[in-house]
């Protein structure tokens with residue numbers, strides 16, 4: 122299940138979004154294989170490990186993105202934040218992510234320009250598209266009622282479709298230089314790599330090198 126080469130829906134794709142999609146396709150594929158969802162989920166503990174692994178990157182990246190400058194784009198600095206949903210799902214599973222999250226390295230990704238911040242936000246927001254596919258499969262595998270411990274994947278209580286639309290519109294509403302397209306794509310790639318790096322030890326894949334795309 123990979124990001125489609127062409128968008129499945131009829132939509133206008135701005136040059137920035139096209140650059141982000143093309144520039145991160147391979148990184149998404151590598152991360153998708155690494156996370157192996159829902160394939161790695163056999164019992165609740167597997168789901169708890171995945172959620173803790175995602176929280177280890179989501180929490181610090183969201184913190185950095187909230188502190189970035191979004192004034193020029195007119196976007197909420199906290200658009201689509203989902204670390205709280207990961208924590209709530211973990212609590213539902215009686216899992217305490219404290220150690221895993223505390224041991225994660227800082228992202229080491231720069232979000233110090235509007236283009237770079239946008240690249241990071243693209244990765245976190247875009248993940249909700251895959252999450253909507255993963256959630257029902259996980260619920261089926263574990264016999265969970267809809268939305269139970271899958272609030273993050275479903276973005277329960279949020280409106281991920283609207284967030285994604287707002288993001289796309291804000292991105293398309295201004296012109297970006299070639300250098301900004303490059304910056305955004307680099308930050309998005311680095312974000313994908315960080316998500317994989319933070320997840321590896323928690324998922325017991327210490328030797329995996331998700332960055333080796």
Ligand code: HEM
Pocket residue numbers: 122123124125129142149152153154156157158159243244245246247248249250251252254255313316
């Ligand atoms: C195994 C786990 C994953 C699966 C199966 C998966 C699957 C998908 C699918 C099917 C789409 C396309 C959805 C559509 O166009 O309607 C998608 C898009 C996307 N996913 Fe994932 N995904 C996974 C994990 C992730 C993670 C962890 C991230 C971020 C860290 C992520 C970021 C994105 C982004 C940025 C898009 C592209 C949005 C766009 O440009 O249209 N995905 N994913």
